[in-house]
Amino acid sequence: MSETKKFMYLNRRPPYGTIYAWESLEVVLIGAAFEQDVSLAFLDDGVYQIMKGQDTGEVDMKNFSPTYSALGDYEVTKLYVEKESLEERGLSIDDLMHLTWEDEDEDWAEKDSIQVVTRAELAKLMDEQDVVFSF
């Protein structure tokens, strides 16, 4: 039971219009209780999930983007964003929320959670996982 597995959650869809993005986030938060090695990847339209300045006022859905900022509290500290997906959409890391976690071992030093990786690097990361969930 004590064996830690590597879990990756792939997020490929836009945040609203379907329930996938929110469901993924909920599963991540629930799964975090099991103290596994968890990472998230955002690619394709999934990169829109962590864009800053989201406003759902007109679409009658809850704006859950603030919840991504709680991931650090849940000790989910590895958020990979695919470089090509950002570029294909004319986006850069500056368009994304500034998501951080605090390292308890270093007197709560604030560290960045988001890492931009290339498609090839992401493929390698996926290859290293024990379990990959695709949303």
Added chain:
Amino acid sequence: MPIEANGKTFETDEEGYLVNLSDWEPAIAEVMAAQDELELTDEHWEIINFLREYYDEYQIAPAVRVLTKAVGKKLGKDKGNSKYLYSLFPYGPGKQACRFAGLPKPTGCI
């Protein structure tokens, strides 16, 4: 079962959590606490208010593990431990305090 507070009726779900977050008022917490045979002290309110602020910021009710850590950081280590929190909320600081605070059941409570 609906809950009566301040002369008004509020809808709750089958586990007793308030259905509409925006309906919440302090009297609801008092009534829920009385049903659990608890009297709310300043120490209880400190945690209830903390939870409401957490929800405001992150749009989720934190799991008890996360709550404990966050309380420790904000209010000090002597409060950020399960013994203290359970002494205030014997049915579980996550579930019971979130219910009093008008929040949904914590995300990641298993």
